[in-house]
Amino acid sequence: MNEFYRESGYLLIRDFLNENEVLKLHNVIAEFHRLWQKDNATYYAQSAVNSAYLTNQEYLNDRQRQVLFDFIASEKLMSIVNELISKQPCFLNTQLFFNPVNPKQSNYWHRDPQYHLSVEQQKAALSASDVIHFRLPLLDEPGIELIPGTHKRWDSTEELEVRLEQNGYKNDQALSQGKVIKLSAGDLLIFSANMIHRGLYGLDRLAFDILFCQPDPSVIQFVSNDSLPTAEDLISLENPDAFDNTIKFKSAENKAAKDT
Numbered sequence: 677m678n679e680f681y682r683e684s685g686y687l688l689i690r691d692f693l694n695e696n697e698v699l700k701l702h703n704v705i706a707e708f709h710r711l712w713q714k715d716n717a718t719y720y721a722q723s724a725v726n727s728a729y730l731t732n733q734e735y736l737n738d739r740q741r742q743v744l745f746d747f748i749a750s751e752k753l754m755s756i757v758n759e760l761i762s763k764q765p766c767f768l769n770t771q772l773f774f775n776p777v778n779p780k781q782s783n784y785w786h787r788d789p790q791y792h793l794s795v796e797q798q799k800a801a802l803s804a805s806d807v808i809h810f811r812l813p814l815l816d817e818p819g820i821e822l823i824p825g826t827h828k829r830w831d832s833t834e835e836l837e838v839r840l841e842q843n844g845y846k847n848d849q850a851l852s853q854g855k856v857i858k859l860s861a862g863d864l865l866i867f868s869a870n871m872i873h874r875g876l877y878g879l880d881r882l883a884f885d886i887l888f889c890q891p892d893p894s895v896i897q898f899v900s901n902d903s904l905p906t907a908e909d910l911i912s913l914e915n916p917d918a919f920d921n922t923i924k925f926k927s928a929e930n931k932a933a934k935d936t
């Protein structure tokens with residue numbers, strides 16, 4: 677499992693969740709999505725394809741948040757997280773991916789860090805720490821298209837021109853090495869945020885992503901305190917290691933910032 681991920685930058689586990697497990701998550705997440713859409717009506721109508729911070733208190737009550745915390749900290753999920761990030765895996769965030777309202781809106785090839793890093797920094801990031809998406813489609817969907825191996829290698833000329841829209845190319849154009857991974861409710865797709873990928877819109881897609889990272893302060897600084905369980909919540913979790921690690925590294929950072 678680990679070796680395939682290291683080589684390819686992704687890993688697909690079919691039928692990871694059974695119908696009841698999907699339903700339990702879907703009930704909570706559909707409620708989050710309903711409230712988020714209401715609150716972000718203009719953005720949703722114009723262009724949104726994702727939301728984030730599902731475990732925050734803004735839209736879900738404590739009981740609903742507990743369902744998400746229980747799942748994230750389940751041994752079933754954490755045993756895989758530990759295998760892929762062997763040293764102190766940290767919880768980073770959650771995201772939800774859905775279709776744009778406008779059926780003509782096109783998707784876009786990208787590497788996640790390209791929105792906050794220069795091209796030179798993006799190159800350097802390929803040999804730095806990894807952020808990993810654990811994607812759980814809650815309904816059947818067209819899935820994701822990705823370019824295997826690009827979590828470790830820089831873009832070809834074709835990929836760079838399309839991804840960064842250089843020399844007249846557009847970031848939704850086909851790429852020769854693209855691999856389509858169609859997903860069904862209950863599957864688990866794990867992929868590196870660094871790799872070149874794009875979402876495939878269509879059907880009723882509703883994909884819940886949990887992001888984990890290595891204990892890298894430059895990444896952990898983005899964790900919202902409100903997205904984390906309280907000390908009391910932590911006690912009841914089956915395997916709270918990823919939350920514990922994030923909390924520990926965040927408080928060490930805060931202490932260091934105060935002491936300087």
Ligand SMILES: O=C(O)CCC(=O)C(=O)O
Nearest residue numbers: 725773788809874875876
């Ligand atoms: O599913 C999508 O729309 C894009 C997915 C993506 O870009 C991501 O998970 O980083």
